[in-house]
Amino acid sequence: MKWSKLGKFSAYARAENHLVQQTVHGAVVTCIGVLVAVILVWTELGIYFKPNQLQTQMGVDLTRNELMRITLDMTFPALACPALSLDISDISGEGTSDTSVARNGEIHKWRIDPKGNRIAMGEYIPPKHPGGNMGWVMRRPQDEVNMLNQMVDAHEGCNIVGWIDVQRVAGNFHMSIHADNFMMLRKTQEDLAQAIRDHMYSVDESTGSMQIPTDTTSVNVSHTIRKLAFGAEFPGQVNPLDGFERIVDVESGIFKYFLKVVPTEFQRRNGRHIPANQYAVTEYYSALHKGEMQLPAVWFMYDFSPITVTISEKRRSFLHLLTRLCAVVGGVFAVTGMLDRWVHRLVTWVSKQL
Incomplete structure (x- = not known):
């Protein structure tokens, strides 16, 4: 009970299962987002493990x-x-x-x-x-x-x-x-x-x-x-x-x-x-x-x-790599979330027109 009030600060509210709607177009957008995230993460890892970066003075x-x-x-x-x-x-x-x-x-x-x-x-x-x-x-x-x-x-x-x-x-x-x-x-x-x-x-x-x-x-x-x-x-x-x-x-x-x-x-x-x-x-x-x-x-x-x-x-620090990975993953899923909402609205509008 004493921890229940702390839940009010949660930024990740969860809806009941019967309120969640899973769609085919949502699955497609999710797969695309995962693929893009994997590619970008792989690219960042490749850059991190590349030969040392050079700085000139x-x-x-x-x-x-x-x-x-x-x-x-x-x-x-x-x-x-x-x-x-x-x-x-x-x-x-x-x-x-x-x-x-x-x-x-x-x-x-x-x-x-x-x-x-x-x-x-x-x-x-x-x-x-x-x-x-x-x-x-x-x-x-x-x-x-x-x-x-x-x-x-x-x-x-x-x-x-x-x-x-x-x-x-x-x-x-x-x-x-x-x-x-x-x-x-x-x-x-x-x-x-x-x-x-x-x-x-x-x-x-x-x-x-x-x-x-x-x-x-x-x-x-x-x-x-x-x-x-x-x-x-x-x-x-x-x-x-x-x-x-x-x-x-x-x-x-x-x-x-x-x-x-x-x-x-x-x-x-x-x-x-x-x-x-x-x-x-x-x-x-x-x-x-x-x-x-x-x-x-x-x-x-x-x-x-x-x-x-x-x-x-010079070589990038591990904290720099971690920051970029978080930015990549978070950015991809934020964009795919918006894309999913747009696609859902478009599909709903088309369905009503038919």
């Missing part, structure tokens, strides 16, 4: 005096490894090449066949030669020239793979064929001597520098960028140049990629921090024509953004 980059690792994997299907050179420099004045990168990186050149497959035991190790450009070319052993000729005749390409640590300042790196390497692609030493006699290149009297040959359009710098990354990578990171391909069909030219590197810190739920970098890229291509004093190349010019991006892993 931006701030000023405070990184100082740190090195950044560039990871590179590129394929040149029309350039043999002996002719391909990698050069790296930055605004601080530091520079290096693939032949002197061992102190702060590791670069490998792999010979590939016309189908793009690596040739067995095909890593190319560049020979060491004393002297300057002209002396180096003229004293090149005939067996090395013959080996290079065989690579060219077999239509070999080159896969350049590796990494290098650079200063966190604006800089560039490029893959190209140097002027002396261009002369090495002559068929024989006799052809090279004849080319010199025909003034295909000369030594400038004022500077002592080698002049670039006048016809370089035959140097095909078609390339595929399998991978290009700056620093470590975090889960789900997308590098816009990964898998990027450019094919030269007619005359060769100079490819330039302007990269804006954005420092990024990825924070995992377990507290681990992954310092990484994302980048945006703009491409520019300049075709070369016969007589131009330039060599085809692929350039990458990079600079750093002063803004850093922090990406944090």
Whole structure:
């Protein structure tokens, strides 16, 4: 008895059984409501158990005096490894090449066949030669020239793979064929001597520098960028140049990629921090024509953004899931209740008209 007065506060009044009318259309609406509720509940559970949600914040980059690792994997299907050179420099004045990168990186050149497959035991190790450009070319052993000729005749390409640590300042790196390497692609030493006699290149009297040959359009710098990354990578990171391909069909030219590197810190739920970098890229291509004093190349010019991006892993709490489930179930049955009343009134009205 003492609890009977408490029943007045009940929001769920129940009618007597003889006052409750069960209809076919009510059963149909109920089944539809249950189906919709099950689908929405399943969707909410799927969202809850999905990988962690990501939140992004931006701030000023405070990184100082740190090195950044560039990871590179590129394929040149029309350039043999002996002719391909990698050069790296930055605004601080530091520079290096693939032949002197061992102190702060590791670069490998792999010979590939016309189908793009690596040739067995095909890593190319560049020979060491004393002297300057002209002396180096003229004293090149005939067996090395013959080996290079065989690579060219077999239509070999080159896969350049590796990494290098650079200063966190604006800089560039490029893959190209140097002027002396261009002369090495002559068929024989006799052809090279004849080319010199025909003034295909000369030594400038004022500077002592080698002049670039006048016809370089035959140097095909078609390339595929399998991978290009700056620093470590975090889960789900997308590098816009990964898998990027450019094919030269007619005359060769100079490819330039302007990269804006954005420092990024990825924070995992377990507290681990992954310092990484994302980048945006703009491409520019300049075709070369016969007589131009330039060599085809692929350039990458990079600079750093002063803004850093922090990406944090987050996961919805269980209370948040419970709130959404209650909202879904309650909302569905509230709507189906109204729908049932509307359908019942419509059926009643139609019955009276008949």
